[in-house]
Amino acid sequence: MEIVMAFVIGILFMSATYLMLSKSLLRIIVGTGLLSHGAHLLILTMGGLKRGTVPLLDEKASAYTDPIPQALILTAIVISFGVTAFFLVLAYRAYQELGTDNMERLRGTEGND
Amino acid sequence: MINFLILPILIPFLTGILLIFFAKNVSLSRWIAGISSFITIIVSALLVQKVRVDGIQTLDVSSWQAPFGITLVSDMLSALLVLTTSIILFTCVIFSFKTISKEQERFYYYSAMNFLAVGVIGAFTTGDIFNLFVFFEVLLMSSYVLLVHGGSKIQLRESLKYILVNVISSALFVITVAYLYSVVGTLNMAHISVRLSEIGESGIVTVIAVLFLIVFGLKGAIFPLYFWMPGSYYAPPAPILALFGALLTKVGVYSIMRTYTLFFLDDKDYTHQLLGILAIITIIVGVIGAIAYSNIKKIVIYNIIVAVGVILFGVAIMTPESLTGSVSYLIHDMIIKAALFLLIGIVIAITGTSDLRKISGLIKRYPGLGWTFFIAALALAGIPPLSGFIGKLLIVQEGFKEEHYWGAGIVLMSSLLVLFSIMKIFIKGFWGTPQAYKEEEAVPVRKLLVAPVILVIISVLYGAGSEFVLPYISQAAETLSNPSIYIEAVLKE
Numbered sequence: 001m002e003i004v005m006a007f008v009i010g011i012l013f014m015s016a017t018y019l020m021l022s023k024s025l026l027r028i029i030v031g032t033g034l035l036s037h038g039a040h041l042l043i044l045t046m047g048g049l050k051r052g053t054v055p056l057l058d059e060k061a062s063a064y065t066d067p068i069p070q071a072l073i074l075t076a077i078v079i080s081f082g083v084t085a086f087f088l089v090l091a092y093r094a095y096q097e098l099g100t101d102n103m104e105r106l107r108g109t110e111g112n113d
Numbered sequence: 114m115i116n117f118l119i120l121p122i123l124i125p126f127l128t129g130i131l132l133i134f135f136a137k138n139v140s141l142s143r144w145i146a147g148i149s150s151f152i153t154i155i156v157s158a159l160l161v162q163k164v165r166v167d168g169i170q171t172l173d174v175s176s177w178q179a180p181f182g183i184t185l186v187s188d189m190l191s192a193l194l195v196l197t198t199s200i201i202l203f204t205c206v207i208f209s210f211k212t213i214s215k216e217q218e219r220f221y222y223y224s225a226m227n228f229l230a231v232g233v234i235g236a237f238t239t240g241d242i243f244n245l246f247v248f249f250e251v252l253l254m255s256s257y258v259l260l261v262h263g264g265s266k267i268q269l270r271e272s273l274k275y276i277l278v279n280v281i282s283s284a285l286f287v288i289t290v291a292y293l294y295s296v297v298g299t300l301n302m303a304h305i306s307v308r309l310s311e312i313g314e315s316g317i318v319t320v321i322a323v324l325f326l327i328v329f330g331l332k333g334a335i336f337p338l339y340f341w342m343p344g345s346y347y348a349p350p351a352p353i354l355a356l357f358g359a360l361l362t363k364v365g366v367y368s369i370m371r372t373y374t375l376f377f378l379d380d381k382d383y384t385h386q387l388l389g390i391l392a393i394i395t396i397i398v399g400v401i402g403a404i405a406y407s408n409i410k411k412i413v414i415y416n417i418i419v420a421v422g423v424i425l426f427g428v429a430i431m432t433p434e435s436l437t438g439s440v441s442y443l444i445h446d447m448i449i450k451a452a453l454f455l456l457i458g459i460v461i462a463i464t465g466t467s468d469l470r471k472i473s474g475l476i477k478r479y480p481g482l483g484w485t486f487f488i489a490a491l492a493l494a495g496i497p498p499l500s501g502f503i504g505k506l507l508i509v510q511e512g513f514k515e516e517h518y519w520g521a522g523i524v525l526m527s528s529l530l531v532l533f534s535i536m537k538i539f540i541k542g543f544w545g546t547p548q549a550y551k552e553e554e555a556v557p558v559r560k561l562l563v564a565p566v567i568l569v570i571i572s573v574l575y576g577a578g579s580e581f582v583l584p585y586i587s588q589a590a591e592t593l594s595n596p597s598i599y600i601e602a603v604l605k606e
Contacts, residue, residue: 020281025273032280039287046295068300069291072243076287079250083283086257087276093261094269106270 012038025101036080118187129227146223153199169602186240189589208564229255271348282331303603322377333365351458359451389429395422403534427508437590438507452568474547494532500576
């Protein structure tokens with residue numbers, strides 16, 4: 001199971017990197033979304049995967065899934081959700097103001113020397 | 114167990130929420146923001162005194178025992194940094210009254226400032242590595258808001274890059290925490306330290322150490338990872354720039370200090386040497402930038418990079434005295450950078466430009482501004498008896514004692530060049546023939562000077578009264594150089 005997850009995470013990181021290297025701002029934002037999802041899956045895998053058990057511990061339980069990675073992922077998902085939403089709004093506002101979503105054309109030294 | 118140490122987080126947090134409701138009433142929200150940040154100063158000063166008398170204070174949030182729940186820890190280092198942060202928040206708030214337009218203040222300006230303080234103070238206080246990530250995100254989110262506040266073209270353009278860099282570094286932070294968790298199976302920083310010392314020297318721990326250096330180095334702008342900073346910090350107006358320059362990079366520096374003195378002690382030959390080399394290159398790069406530009410904002414921004422290098426060089430040497438020097442220099446640098454950014458904010462408000470070639474003769478018409486800037490410049494370079502001298506002296510001394518001749522020599526040289534870069538502003542901008550500028554009549558220089566003068570006075574007292582300050586600093590450094598004090602206080606073994 002861990003091997004499969006490792007491949008999934010790898011593919012997510014790969015596509016995220018590819019998207020973030022492109023010029024279009026929207027693709028970059030999708031890339032950051034994929035990147036953070038890859039990171040979340042990585043936490044889950046790093047905590048150790050077990051089948052057929054739940055993250056709840058009663059007195060007779062012999063095995064249980066580690067609940068901490070799930071709590072961490074929940075927090076991290078909420079944060080990445082918020083950041084992505086902010087990023088999208090900002091990108092739209094920047095598109096209105098600057099008239100482009102091409103990162104190449106956002107370079108430059110105007111007022112920045 | 115004491116609830117007191119959560120107050121410096123709670124006060125700005127509640128103020129931030131309260132200010133959302135009163136955002137449309139500008140004068141009321143100014144009063145609320147000013148008074149609450151003043152109360153934060155008092156509370157954090159009391160906290161420093163409490164830590165001084167009673168030792169490290171810890172709070173297990175909702176009574177979950179130490180390794181299992183989130184723990185807030187206030188040792189001397191974090192208490193001092195919390196105090197400094199609240200002073201800087203207060204001065205930046207009162208400086209904003211006259212510099213930010215009312216339209217901007219209505220758009221939740223003071224709320225965002227308070228939430229930024231929540232993130233910074235929380236990051237200094239937390240004793241849980243994942244909670245550190247959460248507080249990082251709190252401060253980053255508010256910094257995004259502050260960076261685009263006003264929505265001018267350059268702000269939008271630079272904040273896109275800033276957010277992209279920080280989203281990537283946050284993902285990397287989560288990845289690093291995941292690796293660390295898989296190795297040690299705990300998130301409490303004291304507990305991690307215990308487990309890592311049980312494991313001893315191993316390859317994966319070194320990898321994690323370097324990953325942490327990348328993550329925090331991105332925040333703290335160390336050598337290969339500083340490229341985003343001069344551009345992004347150039348965009349926002351002066352009080353926001355002062356907050357960013359004084360606080361945000363220092364959170365990264367603090368985190369490197371904390372992790373490299375608490376966690377990664379077993380493969381020092383590799384990790385701390387890497388940190389030392391990067392710190393030295395950071396100093397060189399920063400100095401080159403500071404000398405090369407003739408734009409006053411850029412000069413001071415590159416001086417942040419130099420200071421980060423100096424502090425981290427002290428951390429890399431890792432003797433009790435060099436850590437004392439680093440802590441002392443860290444606090445000095447937060448205060449003096451805020452003061453300098455506010456001062457150049459006034460200069461830019463008077464002249465309408467940040468290009469040094471178009472400014473001259475300011476001291477004839479604004480003697481108060483000129484002399485305050487002069488003292489701040491001397492303090493930045495570490496001229497005795499001003500602040501910054503003691504810290505740099507200890508770092509350089511220990512550098513020579515531990516036979517890091519190159520590093521210590523470069524730190525020494527950098528002070529001269531920093532002095533040169535900042536005196537360039539003084540000589541070209543303040544001396545020479547006075548000029549008339551377009552909008553200077555509208556700038557209330559006297560009222561604006563209050564905030565930087567407070568900071569410069571604190572800086573002078575901090576340097577001149579080092580007899581009085583040094584016990585606090587060395588208590589902070591003692592916890593850093595001897596992690597068992599920290600571990601015992603948190604885990605209560």
